Amino acid sequence: MEELYTQSARTGARLSPEERRSALINATLRCIIKEGHAGLSVRKVCQEAGVSAGLLTHHFTGKEELIIEAYRFLTKDIYSRINQSLAQVSEPSALKKLRLFIDVSFRRPVLDKDYLMVWLVFWGLSKQKPAIAVLRNEVNDTVISTLEKLMTATVSELSLEAVNVRLAATGLSALMDGLWLEWSLNSTNFSPDEAAKICQCWVDAFVANALQRLN
Amino acid sequence: MEELYTQSARTGARLSPEERRSALINATLRCIIKEGHAGLSVRKVCQEAGVSAGLLTHHFTGKEELIIEAYRFLTKDIYSRINQSLAQVSEPSALKKLRLFIDVSFRRPVLDKDYLMVWLVFWGLSKQKPAIAVLRNEVNDTVISTLEKLMTATVSELSLEAVNVRLAATGLSALMDGLWLEWSLNSTNFSPDEAAKICQCWVDAFVANALQRLN
DNA sequence: TAAGTTGTTATACAGTCGTACAATAAAAAG
DNA sequence: CTTTTTATTGTACGACTGTATAACAACTTA
Incomplete structure (x- = not known):
């Protein structure tokens, strides 16, 4: 590597x-x-x-x-x-793009244990150095917006029931971050492939109209 | 406060x-x-x-x-x-206990912004100080096992289809951690109540047999 | 080749770091 | 009370911190 x-x-x-x-x-x-x-x-x-x-x-x-x-x-x-x-x-389909985004995120070179320390240190500095906090928030908003757009397009493509897509995207982003963090801290409990599968389940639930609580 | x-x-x-x-x-x-x-x-x-x-x-x-x-x-x-x-x-029902665990985790005194810096600093030290890494892994395994037991009991209670409960619990734990982290870093994008609702959606999907991909 | 520009080094400075250790003060034991 | 124990202080030490600054060296321009 x-x-x-x-x-x-x-x-x-x-x-x-x-x-x-x-x-x-x-x-x-x-x-x-x-x-x-x-x-x-x-x-x-x-x-x-x-x-x-x-x-x-x-x-x-x-x-x-x-x-x-x-x-x-x-x-x-x-x-x-x-x-x-x-x-x-x-991939023309928004749903397939969404699923690809997940898979790519849990493969190299995006997934790399060396990133853990870097993010932890910078996040730890964000309270004392507002410039870092501002930058982080910008990047995070970009990621969630990307997910939100793909999910909104999926709603149209599959004629899904109305749902708070913003919260659904927030959930997916948090799920990916949480799995990334846990895997980076201890990679013995599950594999990157399993992490990706878990995230795909969130998409499954989204497609199956199982997130109706978000309204 | x-x-x-x-x-x-x-x-x-x-x-x-x-x-x-x-x-x-x-x-x-x-x-x-x-x-x-x-x-x-x-x-x-x-x-x-x-x-x-x-x-x-x-x-x-x-x-x-x-x-x-x-x-x-x-x-x-x-x-x-x-x-x-x-x-x-x-709460006698395992499902209600599970949902209660989520709600409690996104309320004070468990949810507190002051914890952010503490966790980030300690996680950042875990690579250089193995004792911290060992402790963290123990606590994390305990939490996931707790979730796993509650979810396994729920499968029995509701006669759900077989699923990899370990991965489902790992997902819930990651979702909670990710939402906690994001809210601690930037609490303007969603409220603690919304975070809890997102986690309850994962339970909804679990109960609706929507996590069948985890097999 | 000579002069000017600028990337680079080395040193110095005032702080802070973790910790060892002798002196001190307060509690406990006799 | 006196003696013993020990919690606490203050200081000293060498190492490290970020950065300012003068000397040096390499490149560019004339």
């Missing part, structure tokens, strides 16, 4: 600001993966990037900006992984 | 080892609630407990033990909160 956020081959070389900023951001994520919140120190990140500690303030205003930029990169990275996986298949 | 883990009235007094250990553990949780992982320093915890920093090593072998004991206390505390809420009602 390919490692997340490997450092570029050239070390010690003089890089352009964009390249160096990117290298430091990747090193930040690698440090969090290795040591959690404890790995989030300027010296450790710079050493991981093969660079002197003082260089950080030359490319970032400080540690704060580095962290926020690392989070911004992470969200974009995962978002692109999901879209890349989805683009491999062209 | 009552605050979690308030310090006892007597400060500056000479306490028994058990009392002092308890006070330090409570101060630890309060520090995490206030500042997240950054609040988890010996000096901050001892100041929060109104005590000199050197006292910690007199009652604990070090920071490590304090953290693990704080986690142990936290799990017991929440477990007792759940049981206390459940004990208020005597």
Whole structure:
């Protein structure tokens, strides 16, 4: 399995600001993966990037900006992984797209244990750093809206009974997050395939008009 | 709303080892609630407990033990909160017990935003400190087993079709965790009551034999 | 080649970190 | 009361924190 956020081959070389900023951001994520919140120190990140500690303030205003930029990169990275996986298949039916979205989410490279520490650390910072909380909420709203649209289209396609699709999508999102979290913390209780099946059951219930309580 | 883990009235007094250990553990949780992982320093915890920093090593072998004991206390505390809420009602039917468990979990004092930081910090430590991971897995298995028993009893009561109850319980647990997490991170998208309703839908689907995919 | 620009290093600074340890104060035991 | 025990304090230690800054080195432009 390919490692997340490997450092570029050239070390010690003089890089352009964009390249160096990117290298430091990747090193930040690698440090969090290795040591959690404890790995989030300027010296450790710079050493991981093969660079002197003082260089950080030359490319970032400080540690704060580095962290926020690392989070911004992470969200974009995962978002692109999901879209890349989805683009491999062209499914006209909204229902099939929905089911594909679930399956893709519980397979690499979207599913990866290394993400656990990263998300936990950033979520833990979101209370003290509002910028992170704002970013997280935006991404989350995007995901739920995506699910909601697919489910609304499914209602039309299959002529289902009216239901609060927003809450149904919220439930599916929470179910996926909960299973992802539990599997990341302890992968011995169920497999990714089983997790995907559990989520598909929520869709089954949705299609079978079994979520009428959400009204 | 009552605050979690308030310090006892007597400060500056000479306490028994058990009392002092308890006070330090409570101060630890309060520090995490206030500042997240950054609040988890010996000096901050001892100041929060109104005590000199050197006292910690007199009652604990070090920071490590304090953290693990704080986690142990936290799990017991929440477990007792759940049981206390459940004990208020005597429901003979397993299905009603199951539904009650859900409702109780999305009401105070089980549902409390202050728990978010605490869990995130401890989960973030679980990779580096195996003792925490072991404890978490034990508690999680207990919860899922509780759900599984209630659901198995429901199958008998209602003569439902055979289904993989373990996976159905895993799904319910994940759904509850995911909704708890999302609500704790951003409580503007849905209410605790709606979260409970979403979970009850999973039970509805279970009762309606809509989870047959789990076989 | 010379001058100017800028990516990079190394050092210094004032804090904070966890913890060991001697001094102190208060309770318990005699 | 005196003696013993022990909860508590204050300090000291080396290591680490984030960042500012001067010196250095590499690239660009003239």
